[in-house]
Amino acid sequence: MRVQDEKNSNSLKNRRPNGGSRAKARRETEETILTAAETVFAEAGFGGATMQLIADLAGLPKANLHYYFDTKEALYRRVVERIFNIWLEAADVFDGAAGPTEGIGAYIDAKMEISRHHPNGSKVWASEVMHGAPVIQDYLETTLRDWTEGRCAVIRRWISEGKMAQTDPHHLMYMLWATTQHYADFSHQIDTLNGGDPLSDAQWEAAKTSVKTIVLRGIGVL
Structure with a gap:
């Protein structure tokens, strides 16, 4: 009897998803939700987006969204x-x-590759900031500020070492963001000026080369 019980127990364990499988399934579902949310928030904005719209695009019941994210704001912040x-x-x-x-x-x-492959995330960020960052202002005042100062410190070191021309690090960073993210935030405009077609692989490579050449010449390293 005990042997049979052990066999039944082992059989049941084999049928149960292990912890790794459950974790993988959870990550995949969360990724599906976030990708759908990026699209909806990019197209409708925070105010126009609804959990139902996001659930529909993700192909999931609305209840599943609330299992992963209690509120629309929590999901938005995660995006x-x-x-x-x-x-x-x-x-x-x-x-x-x-x-x-x-x-x-x-x-x-x-950054150019991110604009190419994650355009909706960039658009969500841009829209949020253009509206005065009503949801993520605290994020701008902490995480973004600290990150920016860290990069500016590196640029100042390169300047002090004579590796580049005297440049205001903040304005250089702003220009880099504006230029690279333009390819995501204004992708429709770029596509229109490209005859109605998205940039090809070769055009993306040419764009990256052009932007690098212009910037690096401007800071005196080419």
């Missing part, structure tokens, strides 16, 4: 944090770069 964290990873090249040619050049490449 904003996600694009910002992606940008943060792109800025890691600053810290280990030998100088501005490598650091700023690689940063431009990374």
